[in-house]
Amino acid sequence: MATLEIHDLHVSVEAENGPREILKGVDLTIKQGETHAVMGPNGSGKSTLAYSLAGHPKYTVTGGTVTLDGEDVLEMSVDERARAGVFLAMQYPVEVPGVSVSNFLRTSATAVRGEAPKLRTWVKEVKSAMEQLQMDPAFAERNVNEGFSGGEKKRHEILQLELLKPKIAILDETDSGLDVDALRIVSEGVNRVRETGEVGTLLITHYTRILRYIKPDFVHVFANGRIAESGGAELADQLENEGYDKYVKGGASA
Amino acid sequence: MAEAQNIPAGSTTAGSIAVAAESTVATRMSAPPSFDVADFPVPHGREEEWRFTPLARLRGLHDGTAVASGEGVKVEVEAPEGVTVETVGRDDERLGKAGTPVDRVAAQAYSSFEKAAVVTVAKEAVLTEPIRISVHGQGGVAFGHQVIELGAFAEAVVVIDHTGDAVLAANVDYVLGDGAKLTVVSVQDWDEKAVHVAQHNALVGRDASFKSVVVTFGGDVVRIHPRVQYAAPGGEAELFGLYFTDAGQHQEHRLLVDHNTPHCKSNVAYKGALQGQDAHAVWIGDVLIQAAAEGTDTYELNRNLVLTDGARVDSVPNLEIETGEIAGAGHASATGRFDDEQLFYLMARGIPESEARRLVVRGFFAELVQQIGLPDVQERLLAKIEAELEASV
Numbered sequence: 001m002a003t004l005e006i007h008d009l010h011v012s013v014e015a016e017n018g019p020r021e022i023l024k025g026v027d028l029t030i031k032q033g034e035t036h037a038v039m040g041p042n043g044s045g046k047s048t049l050a051y052s053l054a055g056h057p058k059y060t061v062t063g064g065t066v067t068l069d070g071e072d073v074l075e076m077s078v079d080e081r082a083r084a085g086v087f088l089a090m091q092y093p094v095e096v097p098g099v100s101v102s103n104f105l106r107t108s109a110t111a112v113r114g115e116a117p118k119l120r121t122w123v124k125e126v127k128s129a130m131e132q133l134q135m136d137p138a139f140a141e142r143n144v145n146e147g148f149s150g151g152e153k154k155r156h157e158i159l160q161l162e163l164l165k166p167k168i169a170i171l172d173e174t175d176s177g178l179d180v181d182a183l184r185i186v187s188e189g190v191n192r193v194r195e196t197g198e199v200g201t202l203l204i205t206h207y208t209r210i211l212r213y214i215k216p217d218f219v220h221v222f223a224n225g226r227i228a229e230s231g232g233a234e235l236a237d238q239l240e241n242e243g244y245d246k247y248v249k250g251g252a253s254a
Numbered sequence: 255m256a257e258a259q260n261i262p263a264g265s266t267t268a269g270s271i272a273v274a275a276e277s278t279v280a281t282r283m284s285a286p287p288s289f290d291v292a293d294f295p296v297p298h299g300r301e302e303e304w305r306f307t308p309l310a311r312l313r314g315l316h317d318g319t320a321v322a323s324g325e326g327v328k329v330e331v332e333a334p335e336g337v338t339v340e341t342v343g344r345d346d347e348r349l350g351k352a353g354t355p356v357d358r359v360a361a362q363a364y365s366s367f368e369k370a371a372v373v374t375v376a377k378e379a380v381l382t383e384p385i386r387i388s389v390h391g392q393g394g395v396a397f398g399h400q401v402i403e404l405g406a407f408a409e410a411v412v413v414i415d416h417t418g419d420a421v422l423a424a425n426v427d428y429v430l431g432d433g434a435k436l437t438v439v440s441v442q443d444w445d446e447k448a449v450h451v452a453q454h455n456a457l458v459g460r461d462a463s464f465k466s467v468v469v470t471f472g473g474d475v476v477r478i479h480p481r482v483q484y485a486a487p488g489g490e491a492e493l494f495g496l497y498f499t500d501a502g503q504h505q506e507h508r509l510l511v512d513h514n515t516p517h518c519k520s521n522v523a524y525k526g527a528l529q530g531q532d533a534h535a536v537w538i539g540d541v542l543i544q545a546a547a548e549g550t551d552t553y554e555l556n557r558n559l560v561l562t563d564g565a566r567v568d569s570v571p572n573l574e575i576e577t578g579e580i581a582g583a584g585h586a587s588a589t590g591r592f593d594d595e596q597l598f599y600l601m602a603r604g605i606p607e608s609e610a611r612r613l614v615v616r617g618f619f620a621e622l623v624q625q626i627g628l629p630d631v632q633e634r635l636l637a638k639i640e641a642e643l644e645a646s647v
Contacts, residue, residue, distance in 0.1 A: 054598075055602075077601070077607075078598060078602055079602075079607065081602075082601065082602055082603055082604035088602055090599070090602075093599060094593065094599050096596050096599065096600065096614060097618065098614075098616070098617025098618050098620045098621060099614065099616075099617040104600075104613075107605055107609070107613065108600075108605055111603070111604035111606065111609070143617070160603060164604070
């Protein structure tokens with residue numbers, strides 16, 4: 001069973017006046033089949049956690065370990081992490097002009113699976129995944145993220161999640177900027193992947209709204225660069241009622 | 255209509271649209287056009303038309319010290335039926351009809367060549383196979399002149415391939431009869447030491463269509479000057495270009511579309527990628543819409559993708575409009591760095607770095623390559639782009 005173990009993770013970014021520590025000792029273990037929601041106020045370091053796990057060059061790991069089934073994730077390049085089974089659905093996916101969605105999906109599936117998918121089954125696979133996400137077939141011929149609406153970008157991210165079948169899926173604010181219909185469609189996509197029982201999900205969000213569609217097994221409150229409190233789904237209800245105030249003011253520095 | 259974005263250090267993008275003002279195209283020339291090299295002073299490098307060019311690397315083409323050697327270049331023409339290929343002397347009256355040299359090197363070429371090649375496609379002949387012209391450098395200095403003339407309603411594709419090593423200055427004339435359709439692909443695939451300076455003159459007849467594709471990969475210094483004029487209304491010109499500038503190379507493309515006649519169209523699109531220390535690409539796009547050229551429709555675009563540090567781009571679109579009665583006119587120039595966020599996004603989907611770079615660069619050129627409309631040329635270009643990228647990774 002795949003397990004991602006994050007232990008005492010410290011991460012800095014280069015700021016104007018030298019390096020600034022953003023993650024200050026994160027401990028978290030995610031097992032295949034589990035869904036963890038990480039919730040926290042803006043600027044708490046949630047997205048830094050997501051991008052650090054994926055290996056974004058902007059973030060420097062200054063301490064701690066991250067392993068996937070015992071393998072050192074921090075030693076891996078960005079593409080190696082993806083091929084090892086770590087997937088990051090991005091909050092702001094970038095445009096890649098001149099590269100069509102269909103070319104991109106196939107290139108990435110080939111890389112992750114280690115061989116080119118058979119054309120016939122691949123076409124069906126993409127088509128049915130797109131239908132379930134209510135994406136127009138013409139979408140496949142557009143350039144990656146070019147001129148996509150916010151909702152289209154998020155559907156495209158979840159389409160990749162469904163096709164690449166990672167061991168660990170990190171969803172960075174996938175709910176932000178979505179209307180209720182799009183949120184439902186995107187959540188259903190995530191749930192289809194979760195229902196296979198083969199993915200561990202790290203759901204990073206500011207709002208509790210998405211948790212109505214995607215039920216977490218664990219909820220963690222993120223504040224000031226570390227996990228301030230962990231609990232079950234009931235912790236989300238508490239956050240819904242009380243907000244993050246107590247973590248921002250006192251709790252986080254404890 | 256002008257835009258400039260993402261400009262990395264080491265690049266300049268300057269655009270201007272002048273309306274009924276003094277012509278900067280005219281004032282940037284050191285001397286009026288002439289067939290005689292003596293009418294041009296030796297450039298010192300600060301003249302507007304020479305300021306981007308490394309004169310010291312022109313191997314004497316600009317100052318008269320380059321002298322033709324016996325083994326300059328070997329020109330071979332492979333033409334299908336319906337085409338006449340002749341080698342003619344300097345006095346042949348078909349030479350120089352499409353345009354006059356506008357700088358000293360072009361005039362030097364015109365003053366120095368001994369024999370010219372004249373390729374004629376008969377009236378109404380529609381070729382199914384391309385005319386292939388091979389210009390192979392054999393290490394010497396050469397001055398060349400070529401004429402490609404299409405009779406009325408003739409249709410032809412010409413592929414001119416430049417390979418080997420040479421110091422070459424040349425003028426190429428394209429003369430299109432009424433309703434003729436000509437596509438010319440000029441590939442500069444020189445060895446690394448070659449120096450190539452050329453002026454391409456197109457004279458587009460009534461309702462004729464001219465498509466020029468200039469592809470520059472090789473050489474030490476390549477400076478190509480494609481120019482278009484219209485002989486009568488209804489003409490169309492498409493000028494496409496693609497370059498891949500490596501470390502130490504200077505590749506310069508200077509375009510002029512002279513809308514001197516009403517109801518003509520032009521569309522210019524040049525794209526280049528640069529990599530390596532002191533890779534230098536220059537793009538000058540001059541479009542004139544003269545007072546008589548009512549109903550003109552024109553657009554020009556230059557895009558550059560800088561793949562590594564140390565490369566430099568100078569991109570100068572320039573549009574001069576002397577009549578308001580036009581269908582459309584615009585220009586765009588942008589130089590962008592290879593985007594680390596694009597690389598991260600693709601790699602985060604398991605795609606290795608070298609393949610991610612290939613995807614992005616191929617994507618950058620893809621749309622332009624598709625517009626060429628010649629499948630075998632397109633495939634060759636894509637393969638060449640792949641090879642350039644392989645060399646860098």
